Amino acid sequence: MFKRMSCKSNRNGERRMSVKSRRIGLNGDTAVAYAAKQANVDVISAYPITPQTIMVEKLAEYVNNGELDAVFIPVESEHTALSAAVGASLAGARVFTATASQGLALMYEILWIAAGLRTTVVMALGNRAFSPNINIHCSHDDLYAVRDTGWIELIAENVQEAYDLTLQAFKISEDKKVLFPSTISLDGFILTHSLEALYVIDDAYVENFLPPKDPVYPIDPNNPITYGPLDLQDYYIEHKKLQDYHFENSYPRILEIFQEYSEFTGRTYKPIKTYGLDDAEVAIMILGSSAGTARFVAKKLREKGQKVGVISLTLYRPFPVDKIKEATKGLKALAIMDRSLSFGSPGAQLYMDVASALVNEREKPLLFNVIYGLGGRDLTPDQVEYVFKKAQEYAKKGEVKELKLWVGVRE
Amino acid sequence: MSELKSIKTLKDIPRKEQFAPGHRLCAGCGIPQLVRFTLKAVPDPKIVVNATSCLEVASTIFPYTAWKIPWIHNAFENSAATASGIEAAFRALEKKKGIKKPKIIVFAGDGGTFDIGMQALSGALERGHDFIYICYDNEAYMNTGIQRSGATPKGAATTTSPAGRVIPGKQERKKDLIGIAIAHGIRYAATMNPAYPVDMYNKIVKAASIKGPVVLHYFTPCPTGWYFDPSLSIEVARLAVQTRLWPLYEYEDGKYKINIMVRRPKPIEDYFKLQRRFAHLLRPENKWLLDDIKKDIEENWKRLLRLAGIEA
Numbered sequence: 148m149f150k151r152m153s154c155k156s157n158r159n160g161e162r163r164m165s166v167k168s169r170r171i172g173l174n175g176d177t178a179v180a181y182a183a184k185q186a187n188v189d190v191i192s193a194y195p196i197t198p199q200t201i202m203v204e205k206l207a208e209y210v211n212n213g214e215l216d217a218v219f220i221p222v223e224s225e226h227t228a229l230s231a232a233v234g235a236s237l238a239g240a241r242v243f244t245a246t247a248s249q250g251l252a253l254m255y256e257i258l259w260i261a262a263g264l265r266t267t268v269v270m271a272l273g274n275r276a277f278s279p280n281i282n283i284h285c286s287h288d289d290l291y292a293v294r295d296t297g298w299i300e301l302i303a304e305n306v307q308e309a310y311d312l313t314l315q316a317f318k319i320s321e322d323k324k325v326l327f328p329s330t331i332s333l334d335g336f337i338l339t340h341s342l343e344a345l346y347v348i349d350d351a352y353v354e355n356f357l358p359p360k361d362p363v364y365p366i367d368p369n370n371p372i373t374y375g376p377l378d379l380q381d382y383y384i385e386h387k388k389l390q391d392y393h394f395e396n397s398y399p400r401i402l403e404i405f406q407e408y409s410e411f412t413g414r415t416y417k418p419i420k421t422y423g424l425d426d427a428e429v430a431i432m433i434l435g436s437s438a439g440t441a442r443f444v445a446k447k448l449r450e451k452g453q454k455v456g457v458i459s460l461t462l463y464r465p466f467p468v469d470k471i472k473e474a475t476k477g478l479k480a481l482a483i484m485d486r487s488l489s490f491g492s493p494g495a496q497l498y499m500d501v502a503s504a505l506v507n508e509r510e511k512p513l514l515f516n517v518i519y520g521l522g523g524r525d526l527t528p529d530q531v532e533y534v535f536k537k538a539q540e541y542a543k544k545g546e547v548k549e550l551k552l553w554v555g556v557r558e
Numbered sequence: 559m560s561e562l563k564s565i566k567t568l569k570d571i572p573r574k575e576q577f578a579p580g581h582r583l584c585a586g587c588g589i590p591q592l593v594r595f596t597l598k599a600v601p602d603p604k605i606v607v608n609a610t611s612c613l614e615v616a617s618t619i620f621p622y623t624a625w626k627i628p629w630i631h632n633a634f635e636n637s638a639a640t641a642s643g644i645e646a647a648f649r650a651l652e653k654k655k656g657i658k659k660p661k662i663i664v665f666a667g668d669g670g671t672f673d674i675g676m677q678a679l680s681g682a683l684e685r686g687h688d689f690i691y692i693c694y695d696n697e698a699y700m701n702t703g704i705q706r707s708g709a710t711p712k713g714a715a716t717t718t719s720p721a722g723r724v725i726p727g728k729q730e731r732k733k734d735l736i737g738i739a740i741a742h743g744i745r746y747a748a749t750m751n752p753a754y755p756v757d758m759y760n761k762i763v764k765a766a767s768i769k770g771p772v773v774l775h776y777f778t779p780c781p782t783g784w785y786f787d788p789s790l791s792i793e794v795a796r797l798a799v800q801t802r803l804w805p806l807y808e809y810e811d812g813k814y815k816i817n818i819m820v821r822r823p824k825p826i827e828d829y830f831k832l833q834r835r836f837a838h839l840l841r842p843e844n845k846w847l848l849d850d851i852k853k854d855i856e857e858n859w860k861r862l863l864r865l866a867g868i869e870a
Contacts, residue, residue: 371626
């Protein structure tokens with residue numbers, strides 16, 4: 148059952164202590180809860196909402212069984228879940244919360260405050276569609292609703308990543324060059340409720356990567372600070388510029404932490420994942436669990452000699468613009484697949500992100516937007532193949548006939 | 559470290575100030591007195607959580623602050639929620655790192671308590687967090703320009719319950735905040751008024767001595783929103799008690815006590831005539847509403863007497 152990961156050298160050439168891991172079976176929710184437990188969180192403040200509920204149930208169980216020395220606040224709403232998390236984080240605690248969909252929408256006001264007050268809250272999102280109509284299954288509405296608010300956004304493709312990214316999220320958020328809250332997104336039900344075999348680091352080794360939180364300017368009666376004052380025309384814009392500057396500057400530090408974790412565990416983490424892009428002429432960009440489906444199809448098509456590739460993101464905010472520019476070089480067409488809508492916009496959220504990232508590039512692929520999978524509708528290999536075919540068609544003609552394409556919808 | 563100490567006269571109040579002058583609360587506002595007394599009565603270490611409110615905007619205009627202790631503003635409706643998180647964090651950190659847990663004091667206005675903050679307050683009371691929740695009640699949304707709240711008394715004119723020709727001011731009663739708080743099974747709750755400073759100070763001392771949530775409800779006269787001369791602030795506050803409109807009472811472990819027994823109440827008109835928000839109530843065509851308010855006041859007083867076990 149035990150596995151010793153290979154030793155790796157770090158950038159200074161020093162040999163790192165190898166980490167002992169175990170392979171166990173967990174679903175996405177319990178994997179995230181397990182990581183939060185191993186992170187030895189001080190406070191958990193959460194409210195149940197499908198499909199995230201198992202996380203908070205599991206954490207409550209850890210606390211009540213004495214397996215985790217933390218205070219669990221069983222709050223009366225998601226608004227309070229995040230409000231309390233903000234207070235706890237400012238007080239110096241390592242804090243975890245989780246939500247989905249409507250719960251995230253209810254938190255929306257406090258998302259900005261959590262980021263602006265430079266808290267280090269870590270929040271898992273069991274991605275789920277916004278109402279109406281009420282639907283408990285996967286869309287990416289909630290993860291996109293976070294995008295403007297100043298949170299680091301990490302996206303898991305499978306249960307292993309959900310676990311790994313949760314541990315990394317604490318490290319990233321609490322890093323003194325970062326100090327912004329983080330979300331880890333995992334597709335509702337597809338990942339939250341799917342049992343997978345994954346490697347978990349042995350408890351004794353976790354602290355080597357993630358030492359206890361060393362808070363910056365915590366609430367301290369011996370050093371009184373006024374947090375969240377009234378900030379008017381004479382200073383507000385400077386504060387926002389500073390926040391923006393620091394958020395952008397968190398990017399290189401996040402890459403270093405990814406690298407550190409990769410060396411620590413032997414599992415590679417990078418802001419974007421590419422497949423077949425060395426020679427690809429067309430590609431699909433997609434988030435979350437569907438990336439695997441896209442790669443599966445791409446592999447089949449490549450075996451037939453078609454030059455297709457796949458790009459997926461592990462880091463969504465800050466948006467890895469440089470990596471996307473690099474990855475899309477040489478592509479003739481790129482299908483950007485969104486599991487969401489942005490009504491009345493030129494395209495859905497990921498499309499707009501990529502389009503604006505590439506807008507000033509001299510050579511760039513034709514871009515089009517594909518809407519898929521809303522409310523948990525499966526994305527099938529046939530649909531992915533159809534999207535590749537469309538991309539090839541547009542690439543050949545040199546023009547995009549339909550900017551917004553829907554797949555998997557009954558007409 | 560200071561200690562909990564009740565007082566007999568105003569002279570006994572500690573001199574140390576932790577709320578600096580230079581804040582921008584209005585002349586005649588009752589809030590600074592509450593804040594100064596609270597910071598004197600509650601021993602260090604302590605921290606303040608402030609809801610979005612008059613106090614918040616007037617005491618922390620960046621780059622200035624009037625607060626000599628840690629002060630946290632999160633949002634409007636979530637001060638009890640923020641306090642919950644801070645209290646939980648210190649409980650964890652006290653155990654894990656030996657950091658001493660400070661006393662947590664919340665200041666919120668009536669809008670932030672009776673209306674938008676009610677759910678968060680209810681949750682925090684039910685969960686039993688160790689904190690002192692103080693609602694300073696100026697009976698409307700004064701910070702945004704005098705809009706009616708669930709704490710606005712019947713008959714009062716506000717910008718969203720104007721004294722119109724058809725509807726003369728607010729037609730609904732004020733919520734019973736203390737009743738709501740007590741219904742959560744908390745140990746201590748009390749009303750306070752700036753015209754009775756010794757009673758007020760000692761209630762804060764009492765509140766600070768109790769482990770678990772407590773709720774204090776403070777009457778704060780608002781010259782700006784009630785339309786009276788700022789020099790009359792304390793007189794207006796005193797009349798509110800003397801007319802039985804604002805009974806001073808406390809609840810502790812199942813027992814009610816009326817702190818200021820008003821045997822011969824002054825006519826409510828004395829209180830109303832000082833404030834323009836009530837001017838329309840003294841006009842003959844609105845006598846029905848005035849009579850209705852008088853009935854409410856009498857019923858409420860009798861209810862409190864019954865609760866306190868006093869024969870009417």
